[in-house]
Amino acid sequence: MEMIMQVTRAEHYFDFSKSYLPKKERIGLSQKIKRIQTLKREKNAVILAHNYQTPKIFHTVSDIVGDSLALAREAEKVQADIIVLAGVHFMAETAKLLNPEKTVFIPDLQAGCSLAESITASDVESLRILYPGIPIITYVNTSASVKAASDICCTSGNAKKIVESLGVPKVIMIPDEYLARNVAKATDVTIIPWKGHCQVHERITCEDIHRMRADHPEAKILAHPECPPEVTQLADFSGSTAEMAEFMDQKRANDVILLTECSMSDNLAISYPHINFIRLCNLCPHMQRITLDNILDTLEYDQYEVHIDPIIADKARLSIKRMLNA
Incomplete structure (x- = not known):
């Protein structure tokens, strides 16, 4: 079923792109896509792509697409040996956390995130000292080490649900200040935010x-x-x-x-x-680092595997599992 849906999306993309992609470029693109599909079959690999990936990736070579929550949930169901994460680094880490026995690649190690870079595990420990006993909810847009130092994860799609699931009057939500403030308007729970922002x-x-x-x-x-x-x-x-x-x-x-x-x-x-x-929008420079060329290189040469310290991984996995089970 996934392959049928993928072919259908690819056909839609090529029909849509006829108006602006020259025929020669479409032919070259088609050959590149076919090579990626061949390598996926040979290596038993799947490509998970975030909604912010370009149409060239999203509608052609990706097997599973969605937001951070959808990718986190679907990552657990993947039967392939290899996962290629077409997104940013924290997403690849999340896929690895949920599939520790599988090989996870990210096509570009520099595909980061301004939110993930706005907070460290040391910052989280400082918050625990400053606000003793208050649960810390961390947005999935964070590193594995920050997830490991937190109590539970959330996404933009389930943040309110996670906040209210804890049954406490006050929580800390990191690192996106605006997400925290938007959720605070929709709940009676007091939310202490962090000053992180998405640059887009x-x-x-x-x-x-x-x-x-x-x-x-x-x-x-x-x-x-x-x-x-x-x-x-x-x-x-x-x-x-x-x-x-x-x-x-x-x-x-x-x-x-x-x-x-x-x-x-x-x-x-x-x-x-x-x-x-x-x-009325902006392109994320980190998401734009992922291309068909470096996806192809990843599959050709098995490059840029994601590794996480086992001690950090165990704690971070618990925060994600708590979210998925909430």
């Missing part, structure tokens, strides 16, 4: 929304909860990338503006050709 979402402002409303009054505006709270409050809907995709299925909208990483709009435009996606 923090750049979106209220002025951007006012301008887009004036230019496109009929458009539905969807904001990721990593955007500042004053931005999400002005949007028509706020949710994770998976919830944004669900919005397309549930709501009728001719014009849509996604306040998130721009590749999300590109991918949805192929899946929902009847919707006009108006771009």
Whole structure:
């Protein structure tokens, strides 16, 4: 079933790309994709791709696509020997944590994350001293060492559920300040945030929304909860990338503006050709480091395997498992 869905998505991509990709480039792209598919079969490998990957990856060679929560859940079900994570480093670590017996590769070791880089395990220990007895919830956009120092993980899609599942009046949520503040508006639990920000979402402002409303009054505006709270409050809907995709299925909208990483709009435009996606977004420089070329190199040469210290891995895995079981 996965292969059938993958072929269908690839056909949609090539049909969609005819308007802007020269024939010669499409032929070269097709040959590269076929080589990747061949190597996957030979090595019993699968490619997990985040929603922020470019259409060239998302709609052609990926076997499993989704947001961080979906990839975390699906990683546990993978039957292959090798996982190639088309995303950023913390996602590859998460796949390895949930599949310690499998080989996990990331096509570019420099594919990082501004949120993950905003906090360390030492910072978490300092928070425990400053706020004794208060549970620490860590966003999946963190390193394995930070997850290991925390009590439980969350994603943008389940953050409110995780906060309320602990049954306590106050929690610490790290590292995304805006996600914490957005969740705080929707729950009675007091949330102590950390000053981490996504370099893509923090750049979106209220002025951007006012301008887009004036230019496109009929458009539905969807904001990721990593955007500042004053931005999400002005949007028509706020949710994770998976919830944004669900919005397309549930709501009728001719014009849509996604306040998130721009590749999300590109991918949805192929899946929902009847919707006009108006771009007000930025590209994540870390996600953009993943390409078909370095995915091919990863499979050709088995390069950039993800390793995690076993002591850290055991503790970090517990935080993720608590999230998945909550």
